[in-house]
Amino acid sequence: MKVTLVTPAGRGSRAGNRTTATRWARRLRELGCRVRLAGPEEAPTSWRFGSRPPDLLFALHAWRSHAAIRACREAFACPVVVVLTGTDVYRFQHSHPEAFLDSLDAADVLVGLHDCLEEDLPTRFHPRLRIVHQSALPLPPRAPGPKERAFEVLVAGHLREEKDSLRAALAARDLPPTSRLRVVQLGSACSDDWARAARDEMARNPRFRWLGDLPRWRVRRWMARSRLMVISSRMEGGANVVSEACVAGLPVVASDIPGNRGLLGEAYPGYFPVTDTEALRACLLRAEREASFVETLRRHVAARALLFRPEAERDALAGVLAICGL
Structure with missing residues (x-):
């Protein structure tokens, strides 16, 4: 399965969207997918795997990736998954509702990252919403000492x-x-x-x-x-x-x-x-x-x-x- 994962954060960025995209690319590869990371400004023609279009588009950020979501809908017949971020739901939903809602309408599945997201999402989108909690790796156990000064x-x-x-x-x-x-x-x-x-x-x-x-x-x-x-x-x-x-x-x-x-x-x-x-x-x-x-x-x-x-x-x-x- 060929997956294009669009993120608004460029290569080398330590922004949360890039971290999520990189980690999810790894998880999707564990599931047997071939994954290509792309910026939202890239043309859909660059998303092809050889002569074949992607089987699925993951787009992080409904507003920032709006153009990419629309371009995918026009160029390919593949399903679209839109991942909702904090600024999406709590800022751009209100400041730029047309593009935000258009991205949600174009999505086959909406992915949220926390369990209270439905509180701030229009009811009509609830049936398409799925929650994916972001993972983390454990640290070595800490043993605080009694003489620590700070x-x-x-x-x-x-x-x-x-x-x-x-x-x-x-x-x-x-x-x-x-x-x-x-x-x-x-x-x-x-x-x-x-x-x-x-x-x-x-x-x-x-x-x-x-x-x-x-x-x-x-x-x-x-x-x-x-x-x-x-x-x-x-x-x-x-x-x-x-x-x-x-x-x-x-x-x-x-x-x-x-x-x-x-x-x-x-x-x-x-x-x-x-x-x-x-x-x-x-x-x-x-x-x-x-x-x-x-x-x-x-x-x-x-x-x-x-x-x-x-x-x-x-x-x-x-x-x-x-x-x-x-």
Whole structure:
């Protein structure tokens, strides 16, 4: 079976869409598919395998890949799977509804990345929606030592508005002098303004460090050594970093949005209201002071980890192929 997988993130990008596309290409190959990764700007003629068109198109991002989805519908008779991202559902559905909805109408199957997606999707699309949880690989177990000097809190994600990226840094300001809490931020800045804001925050906030865009192995090393992760996003389509934290047994404090609840569960005890600096500060201080609270969060993320195994992701993708009759 020949699959073209269109992603709006180019080769070499560390953006979430590219990471998902690369990992799903590997899973689809495990299922016996021949997979070609393509950018949304590429002409359908470049998607051919020799003289044959693809048997299936996977398009990540309904709005950014709209032209590719339309071109496929016009050029080929193959099924189309559209993968819905956070900015798709929570931004472009409202700011660019015509292209967004046209992509959904063109799809044979819609794929979401978290369990609460139906809350924000028009009812007529629900029968075509399938959920594929993004997988992650485990980290070596961490053994915190009693003499550690800092309580390190990790934020992993590119600096941009959707992520509310500096919320943890703001929450770390004006803590009691006795606090050992430190915030480490990983990820590239998506604009000069974000880079300037991060550097300014480091200059005024001794509890905050921004390390920029790091390779995957270094991000995983930071996950292994951190005591807590903060996911402060305003919108998420089902962040892979949540999967990674759960599989790693890394406790999470997360904004109370559908994209986080759809991965961590409705009853997760580590939510705070989105953009609420004071509430996040209270969560962080509680985590530093109450080992039992951190352990409760750890048990919850560990219970969710089975959802994010590579085998579960592969089986879910196999189900999508079956729906397409392939």
